[in-house]
Amino acid sequence: MPLNACETLLLETSPVYTVKTWLRTKLVSSDSTSSPEFIQELLPSAERTALLYHLSYLCLGNFPKLERLLRERAVETQMLFGSSEALLMKCVGTSENLVKSLLPSLKVAAEKNKPEFALKFLEKAKGWINSIITDVKEIVKRYDKHNSDVATTTSDIITEKEETEKKQQQQTSEMEELQKIIDGLEENLGKISKEIEDYEKKIEVKNAEIHEFISSITDTKEEQTTQMPGVTPTMGSSVAIFAMIVPFVESVMGYISKMVMATSQESMVRSLCAGLSELTTAQQHLKEREWDIQNQLMDNQLKLAKLKIENGQLPSVTHLDEVQKCLSRIQQILIQLQKFWEKVGSLLDTLKERTFAGDVWIEELEDLKEEFLESITAAKEGWTKFGNSCKKANNIFSIQVNEAYKFLEINPSSLSKEEWQKEYESVKEKLQKIRPNAGNPAAITL
Template structure:
């Protein structure tokens, strides 16, 4: 057991920047699906295939919202638990403190599992999009701009990366709580040196500050996924082949303009990024 009296590491500071990246990436996905859907007018088999892919990502965004909402709820529970942890240690009740620590770690384990499943589902969807992209390219002389689906994969990877970072945060907190337990308790007793009690309180207080910012970021992400899953795919309700030439062009130009406005710092690939 380490006898260091240095402050216990909390976690790497959680950056809210992932929300700023999540918003344009998720918007890009829906717009790229929209413009691809328009471009597949008059190709009923491919149009139906793309519709299936778009519905899949709509459902996936809905599931992502649910997982992030669970993150928010668990963050609130753990935050309350942190306050109780401090009180139990200050009152020299190590048995209850350990119980609270393990309860928090159980909740976190469930979140890690849920996020990991979401990451796997994005992998599956990207592979499906890659297959659809190849089918569309099999058609590069008659279908206008068939490269948009390659860009879909690019932005899906960015969203997936954000979820991986989310999973990593939870895993770090899980290990943090285990380290705090090991450095503060011997079996079910507090280490006798008062400095360790002070370090425990300082560590939990520092973790609480990080946790508050994390919960707020997750709440913003919930709203982003909610909008994308409920509103952004309404274009699927209209058959693009039924649009007049003028209406089709107007809608195409509108989506194209929105895509240009949403251009982010890292430019997507200019050719289809077919990922196996």
């Protein structure tokens, strides 16, 4: 994954560094968790998956063997989402523990000069995080196997479709016209995807600029601060401490913007954030256009499928292809979640090894204690946001598990033509209401 400067801040690991040297270290690393809300990107894919299964189920109602295969895959997905729901609730609990237990303990340890007290809670927090990492790894493996099973089912349906079409080769003019529309939409979709990739490269360049800026702020060496008017060693240390505790660069940039800076530095923050915001907004608009084209494509594919069903042909399996894409997207975000918690665990290890390795921590932090305490207070906001985001994602998966797969209780072949049409229109309307998660990239108020 390419370097993204609006990403998590990490620490050098050499144990010979003093606290002050450590606070001067360049802290920017690469991942996709610039905002606490990154986990909510799960939601559109989770919602879309059940609806796509529903459409596929309706289209296969007259093919009992394929209907049974699809039912099995849908039930497996439902169970997997149940495990995802439990994992996200665990993330909620761990975030709350960090806010209510770890951060207050670090604060007390600094106020009362008791590093051993903080060490106890750091070890406990590391245990929470290791447990989540293990769970995420296991679920990622299950998503990988399940997606492979869905692909096998898709292949089985394609084989059945080819055999059916040998028996029924007649194509109506209406089908041919719909196929032309579908081909045109697929071509447009490819062009939009290329534009989105181009913007991703531009965003990476802007991220590199932000990378350098944050590094210059957190580097408090005398020669550096001389070149950076308005940035004092204390300010750089405060930003570094905050960056260690809150692994979201969006939060770090917001923290920097609230501190007293020279006019030139305030202008730099505004310029960087505005530039990134402009690029991400443009990219988001492209993603929304892509989403609209996908919906148009789906609508025409459904119309073609309906005509083929009425003509005795087996429709295509494009909806199952989309299910695979949604499952893959969920899997990738869970991998991000795994890396995120691994990074947090690494931060805690560094904090434990370097800052609480004896009384030297207290001696060296004495002149930075006020900044340290302020950073802990500010850190609670970022972790609270992350916990709330996990809670929202958990609620969506809960709905998916308990409500979204009830369509499996009805045999689609038992529906009348009017009932089938009503069901089809209802699912299509729900799909069109789902939008890609916009998040809040670089939305920093100055």
